[in-house]
Amino acid sequence: MMLKKTTLVALAATCLFIAAVRGEDWPCFRKDAQRSAASSEQLVFPLATTWIHHGATPRPAWPEPGRTVNWFDFDYAYQPVVAAGLVVFGSSADDTVYALKAADGQLAWSFTTDAPLRFAPQLVDGMCYFASDDGAVYCVNSQTGTWVWNYRSCPSNRMISGNGRMISRWPCRSGVLVIGDTLYATAGMWPSEGTYFFALDRHTGKVRWCNDTCSADYSLFPHDGVSFGGPT
Numbered sequence: 001m002m003l004k005k006t007t008l009v010a011l012a013a014t015c016l017f018i019a020a021v022r023g024e025d026w027p028c029f030r031k032d033a034q035r036s037a038a039s040s041e042q043l044v045f046p047l048a049t050t051w052i053h054h055g056a057t058p059r060p061a062w063p064e065p066g067r068t069v070n071w072f073d074f075d076y077a078y079q080p081v082v083a084a085g086l087v088v089f090g091s092s093a094d095d096t097v098y099a100l101k102a103a104d105g106q107l108a109w110s111f112t113t114d115a116p117l118r119f120a121p122q123l124v125d126g127m128c129y130f131a132s133d134d135g136a137v138y139c140v141n142s143q144t145g146t147w148v149w150n151y152r153s154c155p156s157n158r159m160i161s162g163n164g165r166m167i168s169r170w171p172c173r174s175g176v177l178v179i180g181d182t183l184y185a186t187a188g189m190w191p192s193e194g195t196y197f198f199a200l201d202r203h204t205g206k207v208r209w210c211n212d213t214c215s216a217d218y219s220l221f222p223h224d225g226v227s228f229g230g231p232t
Contacts, residue, residue, distance in 0.1 A: 025083040029120035033179050051105035056093035061118060061133075061173075063163055079120035084142060090117025090130055097121060097130055099145060109145030113138065115159075115167045119175030129176045129183055129202065134159075135168030137176060137185050139205060149205035153187045153196040153212075169193055178202050191215040191228035 023041040030037040055078060062072040080089040086108060087100045095116055099108040115133035122129045128142040136152040154170035162171070170188040177184045183202040188195035198210040215230030 025123075027081055027083040027124065028122035028178070029079060029081070029175060033177060053087075053100055053105050055089075055091060055098070058092045059116065059163075059165065060092065061116070061163055075118040081120050081123055083123040084126070086123070086142060088121050088123060088128060088142070090119065090121060090132075092116035092118050095132070095134075097128070097140075097145075099128070099142070108143070111138070111140050111145045111147070115171065116165055118173070122176055122178050124178050124202065127202070129178055131172035131174070131176050131185050133162070133165070133167040133171040133173070135170045135172060135187050137172060137183065137200065137205075139202070151198075151200055151205045151207070153185075153198050153210060155194070170196065182208060188215070189232055191217075191230055191232055195230070195232050197231075 024039050026039065029035065031039060058075060058077060060073070060075050062070065064070055075092055078089040078091065080087050082088075082102060085102050087102050088097065090097045093116075094112070095114065096110050096112045097117060098110050100106065101108050113132040113134050113136070115135075117130060117132050119131060123142050126142055127148065128140050129137065131137045135154045136150045138150045139148040140146060141148060154168060158169050159166045160169050168187070170193065172185055172187050173189055174186040181202055183200045184198070185200070186195065186197050194212060195215040196210055196212050197214060199208040200206065201208060215232045216228060217230045218226065218228055221227050221229055
């Protein structure tokens, strides 16, 4: 039987929440910095529903292409992470990060940015780090949702329309990765606008380094001749 996409999204989120109510932490996308997507936790069957959270249907960054498979389906569903008794995820529907109590699913806190959130947050030592389509990376207290710092690498606050949503001209479309005391992220998608690859001190948000030139290569491309490009 065919299920609508909204139903599939809800089911996927529910299953993840149920599996993560108790057990080993899953603090970032695919669990760890190596993206291993593997846990030493042993499931005990049969599983039983403890609670269910019904969130708004995600609003993907890219529309359906129509005749082909969508290669840009990275944000069809929420990407929850779990640590320190909380289930945390970002919503592309209302630009908000939600933290739910793992024990009962009740809302612990929420934090709203200026554009959609499409990637998993990362929970580290009592802090929650995440990136938004508003072009900024944020750090908030993971227990209270209190703002600690945010960093915007792009040159201005200019916004454009992206699939019916207002986003930065330099959206953060790679999420975040924290290793040790350093946070890594990117901003920007179009070489002509500029792209930014940067590393921050995760405690203060201060810049360790930023590369804003690697996508400014003017070279030959097979699909449209000479153009700007790089690892955008």
